[in-house]
Every structure is written in structure tokens, then in C-alpha cells.
Amino acid sequence: MGKLIRRAAAMAAIVVVGGLLSATLVRLAPGFDVDEQQLDWRLNSDSVEALRQAHSQDRNVTAFYLHYLTRAVRGDFGQSRTLHRPVRELLAQRLPVTTRLAGLGLLAGWLCAVLLAVGATMARRAACDVAATLLSGIFLSVPAAVLALLFTFADAPAYLAIALVVFPKVFSYTRNLLAKSYASPHLVTAYAKGISPVRILIWHVLPVVGTQLLAVAGISVSIALGAAVPVEALCGIAGIGQLAWQAALGRDLPLLVNLTALVTVITLAANWGSEFAGQRFRTVAA
Amino acid sequence: MKRTRQIGWLLLSLITLAALGAGVWAPADYATQFREMPNSPPSHQHLLGTDELGRDRFSRVLYGTRVSLLMAPAAALLSTLLATLVGGIAGYLDGWWERAAMGVADLFLSMPWLFLLLAVRAMLPLNVAPITSVAVTFLLLGLLGWAASARVLCAGARDLRNSDFVLQARASGVRGLRLLAIHVVPNLKPVLLAQFWISIPVFIISEANLGILGLGVAEPLPSWGSLLRELESFTSFGFEAWKLVPLVLLVLVVSSFQIVLSADEGYA
Numbered sequence: 001m002g003k004l005i006r007r008a009a010a011m012a013a014i015v016v017v018g019g020l021l022s023a024t025l026v027r028l029a030p031g032f033d034v035d036e037q038q039l040d041w042r043l044n045s046d047s048v049e050a051l052r053q054a055h056s057q058d059r060n061v062t063a064f065y066l067h068y069l070t071r072a073v074r075g076d077f078g079q080s081r082t083l084h085r086p087v088r089e090l091l092a093q094r095l096p097v098t099t100r101l102a103g104l105g106l107l108a109g110w111l112c113a114v115l116l117a118v119g120a121t122m123a124r125r126a127a128c129d130v131a132a133t134l135l136s137g138i139f140l141s142v143p144a145a146v147l148a149l150l151f152t153f154a155d156a157p158a159y160l161a162i163a164l165v166v167f168p169k170v171f172s173y174t175r176n177l178l179a180k181s182y183a184s185p186h187l188v189t190a191y192a193k194g195i196s197p198v199r200i201l202i203w204h205v206l207p208v209v210g211t212q213l214l215a216v217a218g219i220s221v222s223i224a225l226g227a228a229v230p231v232e233a234l235c236g237i238a239g240i241g242q243l244a245w246q247a248a249l250g251r252d253l254p255l256l257v258n259l260t261a262l263v264t265v266i267t268l269a270a271n272w273g274s275e276f277a278g279q280r281f282r283t284v285a286a
Numbered sequence: 287m288k289r290t291r292q293i294g295w296l297l298l299s300l301i302t303l304a305a306l307g308a309g310v311w312a313p314a315d316y317a318t319q320f321r322e323m324p325n326s327p328p329s330h331q332h333l334l335g336t337d338e339l340g341r342d343r344f345s346r347v348l349y350g351t352r353v354s355l356l357m358a359p360a361a362a363l364l365s366t367l368l369a370t371l372v373g374g375i376a377g378y379l380d381g382w383w384e385r386a387a388m389g390v391a392d393l394f395l396s397m398p399w400l401f402l403l404l405a406v407r408a409m410l411p412l413n414v415a416p417i418t419s420v421a422v423t424f425l426l427l428g429l430l431g432w433a434a435s436a437r438v439l440c441a442g443a444r445d446l447r448n449s450d451f452v453l454q455a456r457a458s459g460v461r462g463l464r465l466l467a468i469h470v471v472p473n474l475k476p477v478l479l480a481q482f483w484i485s486i487p488v489f490i491i492s493e494a495n496l497g498i499l500g501l502g503v504a505e506p507l508p509s510w511g512s513l514l515r516e517l518e519s520f521t522s523f524g525f526e527a528w529k530l531v532p533l534v535l536l537v538l539v540v541s542s543f544q545i546v547l548s549a550d551e552g553y554a
Binding site for chain 2: 014017018021022025137138140141142143144145146149150153222223225226227229230233234244245247248249251252253256257259260263264267268271
């Protein structure tokens, strides 16, 4: 329990420090305290001055960040500058879309990677291993944005593009783990004794490899979320990836900072969740 | 394995040579427009046809390859230097320094790479001169990509700090910067080189992603990212296969890097 609290505190600290750094960068970004409304010729000098005053509280980074934090605690993440809507509303609307897309992509990517790695290792043929490695190597070399464009062109489901970004990374790790596991003396003996390959896989390989694979699960969430940016942007899917891209093009910095903080929290939670699950798995196995 | 490695090196050398000699081989400048023939198919005059603005695609591919292939190693050099500075010194100094430096590295690693790039890129002006956009894009990659390498270098420096020969050097009165420069950093060279080579394909792919999203190198200067944006108007594999040339080149280069790196791992 104490460990969990420490982890949660560390996560909160990373998010707060990361937020402060982002706020500093946002504050220093060129044109931050300039409001396009100030250029509106219909406004009189009093209105322009009122707009300047409204922005003046944001000039001090610490005050700006504390103001942001107190509002964030109340669930108010501010207003998007380009979309003119509350950030909270935008996140609530778009997060489920990305969760579904990234979730399906992760599932498909993991399934392909693990099945291919198990197949290539169990086949015990150099040709199978080379073919599988070549396939994963090709996908490792293709940018996520290109995959998204090709999937749009082929009219194929967008989550498959995310799956193909996740697949090569999970495959190479799984394949290496399996190869190492199959080379261990007790498995060589098991093979020599004529125990069936499926039995060896289920009883001797997967319990050992499974715990180590859980460590990659957290990292693959980060990979999938990163890939969601070009996939959603280019496939026209209204998720947080597309929102981040729109925010970047429109220099909607408050929205971008909130999005980055949200994605950081999800990534950290996924990493620590997989680590925790790995520990539980090891305890149960022991 | 040796043969595959040789093929990898050969491909990399040929593509780099072709890109470096872009000024010699390219039939036109990357920005020259042939206004009477936009979107033309391959011909004797234009080996890969022209783009929608009537610019010679072959020339743009050569110049774009030069930008990506020269700037990615430059960004990798910058990130490796930063990683050495942060990770190497943190590992060597130990204690509070190490915890603080690795805390910052964790902070960088906790954000998905593309999100981080997008967020920081948006904080800088977007409408800049083409040459400035090249500098900004690759500087950003170099400045943000140090964290993973710093972790590896920190572990390497920590091991060296506790090694017998460093203890011996300390006992002989060698301290501070001299110990770091003469005994620690030279022994980190293999790790440094590995991190440098690993970073190059990562940065090439990142630039391509940023370019396709319109946040990379600005027009009319070509790079693999900006050239791949053409795929947005791609309609057929059969009739417009030449539009895939930048993608094929990118895959070849990144795959060659992987082959060379994995072969190096195998030898180690």
C-alpha cells in the first residue's frame, strides 16, 4: 500500500513538474500574450486595454501556473483558443475515440506480434525466422504517418495502422525473449524427452516470458498514443491525436499543454500498471 | 551476417553519395518550376516526373535525401552530446545529481515522442524561412531526443566509476575533470557510438512524420517528410508508383541502419 502511495506521489510530482516546464515554455513562446481580438478595428481603446489587462495576470510564469493548477483542480482546464470551447469538454468528447482506436490497435498489434514470434520460434527454421524478422523490419522503417496515408488510400480500418506501428517493436522483443527462453537447458532437455511443443510453450515458456512481456505493455501504450497523432490527423478521426495536431498547427498552446499532461498521465499509469501487474504475476507464479 | 552488413553499408554509402552529389546529378534545382508540365509522368527530361507545381521530382528527391541524411546525423550528434553531458556526468557524480538528472530524463521519456515533438514545435513560430525550418526541426529532434541515451550512458558511467582502474586512478591522485576526460569518457566511446547510430533512423522517421503533418521542413526546401506529403494525393499504385520513390528510399536507409546496427550487436 505504501509503495502504491509513493508511486502515486511520484506520478503527481512528474505531472506537476512537467506542467511547470510546459507552462514556462508556453509563457516564453513568441506571441503568447497577443490576442488577435486586439487587432479588431471595431474595438475602442478601452476595450483593447481591457483585453490587455485580462492577459496581464498570465505574464508571471508562477502566477500563471498556480492559476492554471487551481482551476485544473476544480476541473476547469481553460478554453481552447482556436476551437473556442472548454478544453474539458473537448477532452471528454475526444478521449473515448482515441481510447477505442489505440486499444484496438494495441490488441491487433500484440496479437500479430506474439503469434508471429511464437510461430517463427516454434517452427525452428531459419527461413521462417528471417521472413518474420524482415516483415517486422520493414514496418519498423515506415513512418506512422505514411502507414496512415496508405490505410486511408486502401480504405482500411485506421486502427490497423496503429497495430502496424506497435507490431514490430513488440515482435522483436517477444522473439528475442522466446529465443532466449527456448535455448535454456531445461527446455532443451524437455524437447529431448519428447514433450510436445505446445505443452512446453504453455507450461514452461509463457509463464517465464509473460512477466517480461508485461513490461513492454506499458511502453506499447506510449507507442500507440504517439502513433494516434498522425493516424487520426490523416484519417480524419476526431480523437485527441487529431486535436493535438490541430492545436499545434493553430498554436493553441493551452490546449496542447493540457493534452500533453493528459497523455503523460495515461502513459505513466500504463507503465506503472504493467509493472505492478508483472510483480503480481511473479508473486502468484512463485 | 557479414554479407548482410556489407549490403547495408553499401546501400547507405550509395544513397549518401547520390544525395551529396545532388548538385551534380540533379537535372534541375529543387525549386525550379516547369509550369507547362505539372504532374507529368516520368520522361527522359524528368526521370520521376514532376509534382503538382511542375518541379522535377528526381531533383527534389536527391536534394531532399541530402537534407534528411545530413541533418539527422547532426541532430543525433547533438542529442548524443547532451546525453553524454547529462547521463555521463550524472552517472559519474552519483547521489543527488544522478537522481535529479534521471528524474528529468524520466520526465522526457514519460511523454510519447510525437506528442512531445508536436507540443514543443508548436511553441516555436511556424511560418519561418525554409532554411530556418530545417534548423528548427532538427535542433528540436536533437534537443528532445537525449533522454533514452542519457539513461544508458548514466548506467555506463556508473559502472566505470566503480571499476578497478578508475579506483586506481583516484588512488593515484587523478580527480575531477581530468579523471572524467581521460578515464571515463574514452571508455564510454562504444556506448556513445551505439547511441549515435541508433538515434539517426529514429530522427529520420520523426522528421518524416513531422513533415507529413506539415510541421517539419518548409516549402520549397525538400526533405523526406515534405516529399512524402505528396502521398496525400496518391491515387493508384500502378499509375503513380514513382511517387513512392521517397518512401522506398526512406525504408531502404532505415532498414540498412537496422541491419548494420543489429550486425554490430551480433558481433558484440
